[in-house]
Amino acid sequence: MNKAILSLLLTLSFSTHLAATNQAANNRQSPEEYLSRAHALLARSEVTKAFAFVDQNRDATLREWAAITEINAPSGKERARAAFVEKILRGYKSLNVRYDSAGNLIAVRKGTGGGPIVVVDAHLDTVFQEGLKIKATIRNSRIYAPGVGDDTRNVEAMLAGIRAMDHARIRTKGDLVFLFSVEEETSMRGAKEFIKEHKGKIDYYIALDGGYEGFTYGGIGINWYRHHIIGPGGHTRSATPPYSAALPLARAIARIYELPLAHNPPTNLNIGMLGGAEVVNAKAADAWFTIDLRSTSNEVIAGLEQRIAAIIKEESERAGMTVRTEIITTTPASQLPGHRDSRLVRTAEAVYIALGFARPPITITGSNNASVALLAGVPAISTGAGPCGGAHSLTEWCEIEPLYNGIKKILSLQLALAELESSTRTTE
Ligand SMILES: [Zn+2]
Numbered sequence: 001m002n003k004a005i006l007s008l009l010l011t012l013s014f015s016t017h018l019a020a021t022n023q024a025a026n027n028r029q030s031p032e033e034y035l036s037r038a039h040a041l042l043a044r045s046e047v048t049k050a051f052a053f054v055d056q057n058r059d060a061t062l063r064e065w066a067a068i069t070e071i072n073a074p075s076g077k078e079r080a081r082a083a084f085v086e087k088i089l090r091g092y093k094s095l096n097v098r099y100d101s102a103g104n105l106i107a108v109r110k111g112t113g114g115g116p117i118v119v120v121d122a123h124l125d126t127v128f129q130e131g132l133k134i135k136a137t138i139r140n141s142r143i144y145a146p147g148v149g150d151d152t153r154n155v156e157a158m159l160a161g162i163r164a165m166d167h168a169r170i171r172t173k174g175d176l177v178f179l180f181s182v183e184e185e186t187s188m189r190g191a192k193e194f195i196k197e198h199k200g201k202i203d204y205y206i207a208l209d210g211g212y213e214g215f216t217y218g219g220i221g222i223n224w225y226r227h228h229i230i231g232p233g234g235h236t237r238s239a240t241p242p243y244s245a246a247l248p249l250a251r252a253i254a255r256i257y258e259l260p261l262a263h264n265p266p267t268n269l270n271i272g273m274l275g276g277a278e279v280v281n282a283k284a285a286d287a288w289f290t291i292d293l294r295s296t297s298n299e300v301i302a303g304l305e306q307r308i309a310a311i312i313k314e315e316s317e318r319a320g321m322t323v324r325t326e327i328i329t330t331t332p333a334s335q336l337p338g339h340r341d342s343r344l345v346r347t348a349e350a351v352y353i354a355l356g357f358a359r360p361p362i363t364i365t366g367s368n369n370a371s372v373a374l375l376a377g378v379p380a381i382s383t384g385a386g387p388c389g390g391a392h393s394l395t396e397w398c399e400i401e402p403l404y405n406g407i408k409k410i411l412s413l414q415l416a417l418a419e420l421e422s423s424t425r426t427t428e
Contacts, residue, residue, distance in 0.1 A: 029343075029346070031346060031349070031350070034346045034347055034349070034350035035350045035353060035354060037347075037350065037416070038347070038350035038351045038353070038354035038412070038416060039354050041351075041354075041412065041415060041416055041420060042354055042355070042412065044420060046168045046169065046170045046420070047168070047170075047412070047415065047420070049167070049168040050164035050165055050167065050168035050170060050408075050411060051164070051408050051411075053163070053164045053167040053168060054160060054161075054164050054404055054407050054408055054411075055404060057160070057163070058404055061156065061160045061403070061404070061407070062138075062143070062400060064088070064156060064159065064160075065136075065143070065148070065152060065153065065156040065403070066136035066138075066143065066145070066148075067084070068081065068084060068085065068152050068155055068156060069134060069136050069143075069145045069147055069148045069152045070134045070135060070136055070145070071084055071134075072126055072128055072130070072131075072132050072134050072146075072147070073124050073125050073126050073147075074125065074126060074127075074128060074129060074130050075125040075126075075127070075182070075183045075184070075185045075186040075187075076125070076182070076183055076186070077125075077130055078103060078124040078125050078182045078183075079103075081124050082099075082103070082105045082124055082180060082182075085105060085124070085155065085159070085180055086099075086105055088159055089105070089107045089159075089162075089178075092107075092162060092163070092166055093166075094109050094110075094162070094165070094166050095107040095108065095109055095162070095178075096108040096109075096110065100193065100194065100197065101193065102182060102183075102189060102190050102193035102194065103182045103183075103190065104179055104180065104181050104182055104190045104193070104194055105124070105179075105180035106177065106178070106179055106180070106194075107162070107177075107178040107180075108175055108176070108177050108178075109162065109165070109172070109175065109176040109177075109178070110175055111171070111172045111173050111174045111175045111176070111418060111421075112171050112172070112173055112421050113173060114173050114174075115172060115173025115174025115175075115418050115419040116173075116174040116203035116204060116417060116418060116419070117174050117175045117177060117201060117202055117203045117204075117418075118174055118175070118176055118177065118203065118204045118205075118206065118414055118417045118418045119177045119179055119194075119198075119202050119204070119205045119206065119373075120158060120176065120177070120178055120179065120206045120208065120410070120414060121179040121180075121181050121191060121194075121205065121206065121207045121208060121369050122151050122154035122155045122157070122158055122179075122180060122181070122207075122208040122209070123151045123180075123181045123182070123183075123184030123185070123190065123191075123209070123369065124151075124155065124180050124181065124182055125151075125182055125183055125184055125185050125186075125190075126146065126147035126150070126151075126185070127147075127150075127185050127392045128146050128147060128394075132146065134146055134147065136148060138400070141399065141400055141401060142397045142398065142399055142400060143397065143398050143400055144395065144396070144397045145396065145397075146393070146394050146396050147396065148388065148396055148397065148398050149210075149384075149386070149388025149389070149390075149391055149396055149397070149398045150209065150210065150388070150391040150392065150396065151184070151208065151209055153384065153385050153386045153388060153398050153403060153406070154208030154209065154384060154385050154410075155180060156385075156403070157208065157385035157386075157403065157406055157407045157410050158178050158180075158208070158410070160407045161407055161410055161411040161414065162178065164407070164411060165411065170415065170420065170421075171420075171421040172414070172415060172418035172419060172420060172421060173418060173419040173420075173421055174203065174417070174418035174419060175418070176414055176418050177202075179191075179194055181194065181369060184209075184368065184369055188368075188369055188371075188372050190369075191207070191369035191372040191373070192372050195372055195373055195376045195378065196376075199376070202373070202378050203379070203417075204344050204378075204379055204380070204417050205369075205370065205373035205378050205379065205380035205381075206370075206380070206381055206382070206383070206410075206413060206414075206417075207366075207368050207369040207370035207373070207380060207381070207382040208382070208383065208384060208385060208410065209368040209369070209370075209382050209383075209384055210368070210382075210384050210388075210391065211382065211383045211384040212383070212384050212385070212386055212387040212388075212402065212406060213357055213360055213361055213387075214352070214357070214360040214361030214362050214363065214383070215348055215352070215360065215362060215363075215381045215382060215383035216362070216363050216364060216365060216366030216370065216381060216382045216383070217336075217339050217340065217342075217344070217345045217348075217362065217363075217364060217366075217370075217380070217381045218296055218333070218334060218335040218336070218339065218363075218364030218365070218366060218374065219296075219331075219333060219334035219335070219364075219365075219366050219367060219368075219370060219371025219374050219375070220266065220294050220295065220296050220333055220364070220365040220366065220367055220371075221294060221295055221296065221297070221298055221301050221330075221331060221332050221333030221334075222292070222293075222294050222329070222330075222331045222367060223291075223292075223293045223294075223301055223305065223327070223329070223330045223331070224290065224291070224292055224293075224327070224328035224329045224330075225290065225291045225293070225325055225326065225327055225328060226273075226288055226289070226290050226325070226326040226328055227252075227288060227289055227290075227291065227312050227323065227324075227325050227326075228286050228287070228288040228323065228324040228325070228326070229245040229248050229249050229252070229286070229287045229288070229312070229315075229316050229319075229321050229322075229323060230245065230285065230286055230316075230321055230322045230323070230324060231243070231244070231245035231248075231283070231284070231285055231286075231287075231319065231320070231321040232283075232285060233245075233277070233282060233283050233284065233285030233286075234282070234283045234285075235281060235282060235283070236281045236282070236283070238283070240283075241319070241320070242283070242319065242320055242321075243283065243319055244276065244277065244282075244283035244284045244287070245276065245283070245284040245285060245286060245287035245319070245321055246276045246277075246283075246284045246287045247319055248287070248312075248315040248316050248318065248319040248321055249274065249276070249284075249287040249288075249289060249315075251315045251318075252311050252312045252315040252316075253271055253274075253289060255311045255315070256269070256271065256291070256308055256311055256312075257269075257271070259304065259307060259308070261304075262295070262297075262300060265295055265296040265297040265300055265364075266294075266295065266296050266363075266364070266365050267294065267295040267296075267297070267300050267301075267304070268292075268293075268294045268295070269291065269292070269293050269294075269304070270291070270292040271289050271290065271291055271292075272290055272292060273289065273290040274287070274288060274289035274290070275287070275288050275289075276288075290328070291308065293305065293308075295333060296333050296335060296364050296365060297333060298332050298333045301333070309323075309325070312325075331367075331371065332375065334371045334372075334374035334375040335364060335374070336374055336377070336379060339374075339379065340362075342379055343379075343417075344379045344380075344381060344417065345362070345379075345381065347413075347416050347417055348381050348383075348413055349362060350416075351409065351412045351413050351416050352409070354412075355405070355408065355409055355412060357409075366381075366382045368382050369382070370382035383409075383410075383413075384406070385403055385406030385407060385409070385410055386398050386399060386402050386403035386405075386406040387399045387402055
């Protein structure tokens with residue numbers, strides 16, 4: 001049998017198997033049952049106590065959030081920020097704290113046993129250049145500072161949640177693993193290394209990043225290309241044709257934008273950067289443009305990739321030129337069959353609703369560390385602890401008040417998944 005077909009068949013049967021096990025594990029409960037369990041969890045006295053602690057400590061939480069934000073941590077240079085967080089974590093007896101070889105800071109809150117292992121991840125790194133002085137300012141119920149939202153709000157939510165659990169003497173059956181990851185913004189190396197190292201030992205993975213009202217449970221595929229059209233160039237007054245390579249480039253771009261894009265599966269295409277000659281009075285010998293192509297379906301990406309390549313080839317040849325394509329990065333779409341009905345997604349949905357997020361937007365277009373987990377076959381979702389805006393800009397901001405609600409939400413998710421120990425055993 002053809003090797004490619006064989007591997008395709010294997011993939012298909014593996015996916016079917018995954019889907020089947022995922023479904024079987026799931027459909028034991030209806031959405032209503034998940035919801036009533038979420039309500040029961042929120043009614044538990046330890047949970048009420050933990051929530052009250054979150055409310056009583058708003059000011060301290062806000063101060064700590066600002067203090068962490070002010071330690072800039074460009075990807076690969078998270079050391080100072082990690083050390084600050086490490087010091088806080090080491091103050092909590094409930095945790096086991098260490099670094100791994102990738103530089104991730106990891107704090108494990110051991111369970112009593114017999115429950116799922118839940119990883120909660122927020123990334124330490126920022127997109128801002130080294131040496132940038134950051135000062136958080138508060139006005140009109142918002143906090144402003146580069147990185148305050150992405151991803152410091154979630155780092156803070158994890159810390160505040162741990163304190164609340166400790167205060168309420170909450171014990172879970174499963175281990176809670178708090179992962180303060182590195183290099184999310186550049187390569188997701190921190191999450192990749194962590195997941196590789198813990199293969200087969202993670203039941204659920206929650207990546208805390210963008211978002212607030214809802215969550216994602218799938219990763220969108222993202223391919224970035226730079227296409228060059230190579231021609232002879234020449235002076236403006238040289239014999240024409242040949243034209244500047246800008247002409248086939250323009251024709252190709254116009255045709256690419258005429259390609260129909262699916263809404264379902266969600267698919268996007270953007271041509272954002274282009275270039276040509278270095279001077280005004282030369283025909284471009286190398287005209288180039290970038291494409292950012294995204295879809296939750298790898299088949300759709302592959303299909304569009306082919307059609308785009310054919311257009312560029314046709315337009316180049318029509319002008320007597322050639323094509324050179326560089327792939328800048330590729331991240332495959334990561335979707336787990338049957339995941340919408342999995343215990344993780346159903347539980348998360350129920351927790352959101354029980355906390356008053358009436359119709360949480362639940363999508364499959366995430367692009368963060370959850371994708372790394374999903375690609376490795378680990379059930380994952382991504383969400384955020386508060387509403388923020390202006391990510392990756394110097395004018396980044398977050399609403400302050402909803403963060404406290406977000407802390408409760410993240411905490412509830414952890415407890416619902418790792419399973420709260422029965423009341424009799426919560427105090428010791
Ligand atoms: Zn982020």
